[in-house]
Amino acid sequence: MIDPAQIKKDFPILNREKNGKTLVYLDNASTTQKPKQVIEAITNFYENTNANIHRGIYDISEEATALYEGARETTQKFINAASKSEIIFTRNTTESINLVAYTWGEKNVQKGDEIIVSMIEHHSNLLPWQFLAKKKGAHLKFIPIKDDLTLDIEEYKKLLSEKTKLVAITGMSNVLGTIAPIEEITNLAKEHGAHVLIDAAQTAAHQQIDVQKINCDFLAFSSHKMLGPTGVGVLYARQSILKKMPPFLYGGSMIAAVELDSAEFAKPPQKFEAGTSNIADVVAFKSALDYITDLTFNEIQKHEKELYKYAISELSKIEDIKLVTPPEDQAGPVITFTIKGIHPHDIAEALNSENIAIRAGKHCTDPLHKHLGLIATARISLYVYNDKQDIDRTVEALKKCIKIFA
Amino acid sequence: MDLYSEIILDHYKNPHNKGHIDSPTCKADEENPQCGDTLSIELKIENSVVTEVAFNGAGCAISQAATSMLTDYLKGKSIEEINKLKPDDIYKMLGIDISPGRIKCALLGLSTTQQAIKNHNNASKKD
Numbered sequence A: 001m002i003d004p005a006q007i008k009k010d011f012p013i014l015n016r017e018k019n020g021k022t023l024v025y026l027d028n029a030s031t032t033q034k035p036k037q038v039i040e041a042i043t044n045f046y047e048n049t050n051a052n053i054h055r056g057i058y059d060i061s062e063e064a065t066a067l068y069e070g071a072r073e074t075t076q077k078f079i080n081a082a083s084k085s086e087i088i089f090t091r092n093t094t095e096s097i098n099l100v101a102y103t104w105g106e107k108n109v110q111k112g113d114e115i116i117v118s119m120i121e122h123h124s125n126l127l128p129w130q131f132l133a134k135k136k137g138a139h140l141k142f143i144p145i146k147d148d149l150t151l152d153i154e155e156y157k158k159l160l161s162e163k164t165k166l167v168a169i170t171g172m173s174n175v176l177g178t179i180a181p182i183e184e185i186t187n188l189a190k191e192h193g194a195h196v197l198i199d200a201a202q203t204a205a206h207q208q209i210d211v212q213k214i215n216c217d218f219l220a221f222s223s224h225k226m227l228g229p230t231g232v233g234v235l236y237a238r239q240s241i242l243k244k245m246p247p248f249l250y251g252g253s254m255i256a257a258v259e260l261d262s263a264e265f266a267k268p269p270q271k272f273e274a275g276t277s278n279i280a281d282v283v284a285f286k287s288a289l290d291y292i293t294d295l296t297f298n299e300i301q302k303h304e305k306e307l308y309k310y311a312i313s314e315l316s317k318i319e320d321i322k323l324v325t326p327p328e329d330q331a332g333p334v335i336t337f338t339i340k341g342i343h344p345h346d347i348a349e350a351l352n353s354e355n356i357a358i359r360a361g362k363h364c365t366d367p368l369h370k371h372l373g374l375i376a377t378a379r380i381s382l383y384v385y386n387d388k389q390d391i392d393r394t395v396e397a398l399k400k401c402i403k404i405f406a
Numbered sequence B: 001m002d003l004y005s006e007i008i009l010d011h012y013k014n015p016h017n018k019g020h021i022d023s024p025t026c027k028a029d030e031e032n033p034q035c036g037d038t039l040s041i042e043l044k045i046e047n048s049v050v051t052e053v054a055f056n057g058a059g060c061a062i063s064q065a066a067t068s069m070l071t072d073y074l075k076g077k078s079i080e081e082i083n084k085l086k087p088d089d090i091y092k093m094l095g096i097d098i099s100p101g102r103i104k105c106a107l108l109g110l111s112t113t114q115q116a117i118k119n120h121n122n123a124s125k126k127d
């Protein structure tokens, strides 16, 4: 069982105090905090093994290469990819999605083709497709949401056709917490010969991902949202597709042979990792994956669900709070809400004065907020180190905030 | 919660100069896209002096209070004086430390006002 009190000890930042109050961190959907295992992995790399990879004929370069490639192997296992070469390291989810848009999309999406996304996408899984569609004369279609804030799969079925080239969908909404049925969505897309990209930025920290079971073609996520360092993203792409994909960035590290007027590219994944990679952070990302694997998703989900239920029931007791959440069985640990007569910025600021960190704004989902008729919202997002006391302190602070603004 | 001093809360809950004025000579609308605050300012300018002012919109306590205080100040001031207003003048009116995340909220009223004056000047040039 997960004991948050024990886990908190691994996260030095959670000792931060303000006016005698320790930090309550509830903005995990934005980025998670880092355990000392990850922080130490970075320090250890720079103190003991720092060197460039794939090139030096000396000990530390070979060690650095082994650590970097070891992280790739751990990532492969983490999402059950069929091969290590299907894992490409990028800077973040956004870059991973752009990589697909600029390479696979550029080559395969043509005039009149259709790309399906949903109403709940983060801008990072919307703008690359908007841009590609405009450039190619292709069309974007949107899976709507139902009144209960879940995706309307019946409408999705109607959108699919022989024209559908790609379905790009988030595994979990960073605002509503809605978990999308990605296997079903992928299967339906495959019936029409479409490719599928899963934006797993909000999924990877909370749910076991098995890319072979999902049967998706691309899957993207960020290290920093799952206890790892910033500056590391992952793109999974099916090997048969990767082999035919043109490069993204050109330069060192991605070539097999170079002439003055031509070049032969390296095989994937190197072909897609031009230039010196973020070696130290990739190495430390492995420690984050190990940390999560040790906790097990089973336990993580049990903990999150219990805390989610507790938070929902406590927040529901406050009359002025309006929750913007889907049915509980389709929700990840994200709770978005509004308070009558108080702007979300003021809610966040009021909580900040109690050393509680939550997010306020549109959370990079302007179209969704417009659709919901909301100017902005406040969001609590949970992770493994959060506990009931965190929720209690938040609820107290919210009550105080309501009193002040009433 | 220092940020929400009595005076700021008072302006937020009971904003001054909120609504519309009859026959404004200029107006401007601005938006703070990050947090979704919207603001429109209407001014009546006679002989380069603001004689009437009103604002409308929705936003956080900081943006609403700052605009409420600013609009009180604007009445009777010349265009020249208003154009000279700097962020620090607004912070002084609010009387609190503004964190980097709230600067845009605090200054929305000022930038909208100065835009309205620009609109006024452009319109007068055309006449």
Ligand SMILES: Cc1ncc(COP(=O)(O)O)c(C=O)c1O
Residues within 6 Å of the ligand: A029, A030, A092, A093, A094, A095, A122, A124, A125, A170, A172, A173, A174, A199, A201, A202, A222, A364
């Ligand atoms: C659903 C979703 N997709 C994509 C992203 C973008 O992630 P990154 O900023 O790491 O590229 C986020 C981050 O908030 C997200 O929540």
